[in-house]
Structures are given as C-alpha cells and as structure tokens.
Amino acid sequence: MTEIACTSCGAALAESQARRFGALCPDCMLRFAGEEGLPEFPGVEIVSTIGKGGMGVVYEAVQSRLGRRVALKVLSPHLAFNAAFMRRFHAEAHLLARLHHPNIVTVHDMGVHGGLPYILLERVEGKSLRVLLKQGPVAAPRALEIAAMVCDALDCAHGAGIVHRDIKPENILIDERGQARLVDFGLALSANLEERKGTRSRLKVGTPLYMSPEQIRQPEDVDGRADLFSVGLVLLELLTGKLPRRTARGPSIPRTVPARVAAFLKKMLAADPRKRVASAKDARTLLQTLRAK
Amino acid sequence: MGGKDSRFQSTLWEVVLQAKNGETQAVEQLARDYWKPVYFFIRRKGQPVESAKDLTQSFLGHLLEKDLLSRVDPEKGKFRSFIMATLGNFLNNERRTSQAQKRGGAFNFVEAEDDLRSADSTPEKAFFKGWALTILEQAMTRLRETVPPEDLAILEGKAPPEMTPSEKKNRLFRVRGRLQHLLRESVRTAVDREGDVDSELREIFASLG
Numbered sequence: 001m002t003e004i005a006c007t008s009c010g011a012a013l014a015e016s017q018a019r020r021f022g023a024l025c026p027d028c029m030l031r032f033a034g035e036e037g038l039p040e041f042p043g044v045e046i047v048s049t050i051g052k053g054g055m056g057v058v059y060e061a062v063q064s065r066l067g068r069r070v071a072l073k074v075l076s077p078h079l080a081f082n083a084a085f086m087r088r089f090h091a092e093a094h095l096l097a098r099l100h101h102p103n104i105v106t107v108h109d110m111g112v113h114g115g116l117p118y119i120l121l122e123r124v125e126g127k128s129l130r131v132l133l134k135q136g137p138v139a140a141p142r143a144l145e146i147a148a149m150v151c152d153a154l155d156c157a158h159g160a161g162i163v164h165r166d167i168k169p170e171n172i173l174i175d176e177r178g179q180a181r182l183v184d185f186g187l188a189l190s191a192n193l194e195e196r197k198g199t200r201s202r203l204k205v206g207t208p209l210y211m212s213p214e215q216i217r218q219p220e221d222v223d224g225r226a227d228l229f230s231v232g233l234v235l236l237e238l239l240t241g242k243l244p245r246r247t248a249r250g251p252s253i254p255r256t257v258p259a260r261v262a263a264f265l266k267k268m269l270a271a272d273p274r275k276r277v278a279s280a281k282d283a284r285t286l287l288q289t290l291r292a293k
Numbered sequence: 294m295g296g297k298d299s300r301f302q303s304t305l306w307e308v309v310l311q312a313k314n315g316e317t318q319a320v321e322q323l324a325r326d327y328w329k330p331v332y333f334f335i336r337r338k339g340q341p342v343e344s345a346k347d348l349t350q351s352f353l354g355h356l357l358e359k360d361l362l363s364r365v366d367p368e369k370g371k372f373r374s375f376i377m378a379t380l381g382n383f384l385n386n387e388r389r390t391s392q393a394q395k396r397g398g399a400f401n402f403v404e405a406e407d408d409l410r411s412a413d414s415t416p417e418k419a420f421f422k423g424w425a426l427t428i429l430e431q432a433m434t435r436l437r438e439t440v441p442p443e444d445l446a447i448l449e450g451k452a453p454p455e456m457t458p459s460e461k462k463n464r465l466f467r468v469r470g471r472l473q474h475l476l477r478e479s480v481r482t483a484v485d486r487e488g489d490v491d492s493e494l495r496e497i498f499a500s501l502g
Contacts, residue, residue: 007449007450011411014404014407014410016401016403016404016407017404017407017408020404020430020433020434021429021430021433022433022445022448022449023448023449023450024448024449025411026408026411026426026429027411029429029433029472030425030429030497030498031498032448032469032472033432033469033472033473033476033498034473034494034497034498035469037462037465037466037469038466039462039463039466040459040462040463041459041463042459076470077466077467077468077469077470077471078470078471078473078474078475080467080470080471081439081440081441081467081471113459113460113463114456114457114459114460114461114462114463114464114466114467115444115460115463115464115467116463116466116467
C-alpha cells in the first residue's frame with residue numbers, strides 16, 4: 001500500500017484516500033469545508049455581512065482610497081463555476097450603469113477577482129420595506145408616496161427597456177431621507193438584444209408571491225406591466241400589513257382599503273396585462289392624484 | 294448545475310419508502326449510503342476484517358429481508374439512529390453466525406480499512422465517521438466534476454507563482470463554497486427535514502474535534 005502525506009496535517013494518507021479525497025486527508029478536507037472565511041477584493045475592506053440571497057451575498061465594505069462606504073455584492077461561491085450565473089450576475093451591473101435615478105441604487109464598479117465576480121454599489125443607509133412592515137401597516141398617504149417613488153424608478157427602468165421582475169418589500173429600501181430606493185436588479189430582463197442574452201435565463205425568475213400571472217407563466221416574456229402588478233401587491237401589503245389572498249379572480253382587496261385606492265389597485269392587479277394600468281408613468285400620476293385627495 | 298442532480302431529488306424518507314416497496318434503485322442507494330458506517334461499527338465492535346465484511350453484507354440483507362424498514366418511523370428520530378440500533382440488535386443475535394451469506398461485492402472494504410484507521414475507537418463514533426466519510430466521498434466526486442483542476446491544485450498547496458494572496462484566497466473561498474453546497478446536497482438525501490441539513494453538517498464538522 002502506497003503511503004502519501006496529507007498536504008495539510010502531514011498524516012499518512014493511503015493511496016485509495018488520495019484518489020477519493022485529494023491530497024488532503026478526509027479530516028482536513030472536512031475541516032477546510034467547515035471553515036468560515038471572507039473573500040478579498042482590491043481596494044475594498046469588508047466590514048460586515050448585510051444579507052444573503054439565492055444568488056449572492058451582500059457585504060458592507062469601505063473603499064479604502066475614498067473612505068466611502070459601499071455595498072459589495074458577491075456571487076455565491078458555489079455558483080461561481082457556472083458561466084450562465086456569472087453572465088447573469090454581471091448583467092445587473094451593466095443594466096444599473098444605464099440607470100440614473102434618485103430612486104434607484106447607483107453602481108460604482110464591477111469585476112472578477114480570484115474567480116469571484118463582484119459588484120460595488122452605493123451603500124443605502126436605511127431599512128427595507130420588509131423591515132418596516134414588521135411594525136405593522138403603513139399609513140395610506142405614506143404608502144401611496146412610497147409606491148409613487150417606486151413607480152418613478154420603474155418609469156426610468158422601463159424607459160431604458162429594463163423590467164425589474166423582482167419587485168418585493170425586500171428590494172425597496174427607505175433611506176435616511178425617507179426616499180424609496182429600488183435595489184437588486186439581479187433578475188432584471190433587458191429588451192436590448194445583446195443584453196438579453198445575459199438576462200434571459202431560466203436559472204431563477206423572481207419571487208412567486210409577488211409575481212404577475214403572466215410572469216409565472218412566461219418569466220422570460222414579460223414587459224413593464226409585470227412590475228406594476230408587483231407594485232400593486234406591495235402597496236396592498238403596505239396598506240393592510242399582509243399580502244392579499246390570491247383567488248382565481250385575482251388578489252382580493254379588503255374592504256378596509258379606501259374605495260378610490262381600491263379602484264386603483266384593481267387596475268394595477270388586473271390578471272390581464274392589457275387591462276392593467278398601462279405604464280409606470282401613468283401609475284405614478286394616478287398615485288399622485290390619490291395622494292392629493 | 295442549474296438543475297439538480299437526480300440523485301438529490303428524493304428525500305430520505307421517500308427513498309426508505311421506495312426501498313420498503315422493493316424498488317431496486319432505492320435499496321441500492323440505502324446500501325451505498327450506509328454500508329461504510331455499518332462496517333466501521335462492526336469493526337470497532339472488535340470483529341476482524343473478513344468477519345466484518347460478511348456481517349456488513351449480511352446486515353444489509355437482513356434489513357431488507359426481514360422487512361425491518363417497515364418499522365422506521367420519522368417521528369421516532371433519525372434514520373441513522375434507527376440503523377445503528379438495529380445493527381446493535383443484529384450483532385447480538387448473530388454473534389455466532391460468522392458464515393453469513395455474501396450478497397455481492399459492491400462494497401470496497403479495502404478502501405474502508407484505509408478510512409477506518411482514522412476513525413474513532415468506539416463503535417458508535419466509528420459508525421458516525423463512516424457515515425460522514427460517505428457524505429464527503431459523494432461530495433468530492435461531484436466537486437471534481439465541476440471545479441477546474443487548477444483550483445483543486447491550490448487546495449493542495451500548488452498555486453501558480455503569479456497568483457496574488459487575495460486571488461488565492463478567493464479561489465479557495467469559491468472551492469469551499471462549492472464543497473459546502475455539495476456536502477449539503479449529500480446530507481439532504483440523508484435527512485427528512487430541510488431544517489436538519491445544517492445541524493447534521495455542523496455535527497459532521499464538530500465530530501472532527
């Protein structure tokens with residue numbers, strides 16, 4: 001029996017073990033797998049972990065030269081061996097780079113370091129709507145104002161041919177000045193043919209709870225009206241504190257919702273996109289009218 | 294990688310149910326996943342190699358022939374504990390039967406002996422180690438299929454000289470992330486509830502001392 005030494009602890013390793021487990025003994029391999037650790041990127045220092053999602057991890061970091069706080073988004077390491085995931089991940093940075101809007105998070109940079117793709121984003125100091133919802137429903141005037149800001153952001157994105165496809169309370173932050181900021185364009189779909197190659201993907205298609213009926217059926221073939229349906233659900237959740245029941249006739253709107261707002265929501269939540277509010281711009285205008293009354 | 298490997302699509306209890314109904318694939322999967330912990334347990338009970346081989350094969354056959362799987366109840370605890378308890382009873386009853394019938398040579402006992410050298414001395418701990426190594430071996434097979442050899446070489450201390458320390462760190466971070474994911478996938482087939490996956494993994498890591 002040929003004996004080899006583990007390259008980590010030096011323990012004798014049988015030839016059959018080297019073949020099955022590599023140059024590390026099984027214990028060292030398991031130890032390696034169980035280690036905690038952080039990646040490293042040039043020019044940034046990771047401070048803490050902000051959150052983990054299906055596709056990646058977001059860290060709070062500091063850009064050393066500028067002393068600027070940033071959000072560092074890194075593709076989940078186990079996905080970083082797959083070209084389709086790498087493309088989709090970087091598509092977010094390219095799409096965001098085209099959008100300049102006060103209600104959309106700003107992208108600073110992107111790259112790959114040691115095989116790990118990353119995106120540097122503006123660090124939004126604030127709380128997500130999901131966190132705010134834990135305190136209960138939001139007063140109607142403020143809920144309408146938030147929805148109007150989101151629609152304004154979507155008007156900009158849709159105008160650039162970009163459908164967000166993952167509008168949900170987690171992806172809408174309220175910054176320290178009370179402004180809504182739309183984040184996470186990781187699932188966005190671009191109408192631009194070149195970009196569409198990277199953004200058309202069956203890998204993951206959004207959060208089913210907030211999806212429009214057409215997005216559930218054909219996630220790769222939706223337009224901006226799919227986002228409006230999701231905004232309608234988020235608004236209803238803000239007003240009532242919970243997601244509505246989805247019946248065959250669409251989401252049910254509780255009677256506690258004021259009649260004018262309910263009429264607007266009915267148009268936002270129409271199952272048939274042709275019967276829905278036509279554009280984010282129209283939705284924003286209607287929301288502003290509702291707020292004025 | 295977008296779609297899951299078919300091996301990882303059934304939960305443990307689905308596999309056990311299929312095995313109860315005599316589905317060959319499920320029976321083979323259970324044998325593949327549990328032969329090594331069973332063998333380790335028997336060896337650490339003091340049985341010599343040849344006898345332990347026979348007893349391992351005999352026990353796995355006994356488990357199916359006697360329809361013992363019908364006694365498995367997810368409410369009563371882990372399947373692994375059930376196997377170990379049943380194995381303890383089996384060994385007590387079969388102490389005199391060293392002539393147990395062989396049921397095929399699918400188990401590589403030579404490799405198992407190599408692994409057993411680093412396993413703990415008590416039968417219970419050795420059983421767990423055998424199980425943990427089976428999970429690791431499954432994950433390593435898939436790791437080699439999906440990770441470039443140059444990344445695995447870094448793990449073995451063979452990084453290209455031009456690679457910066459932070460690049461090396463990230464390459465290892467990437468391999469570790471993939472290995473953790475694959476271990477989780479392997480463990481998932483051995484537990485009933487998704488919530489148990491992480492605690493089982495922690496138990497594996499903790500068992501290293």
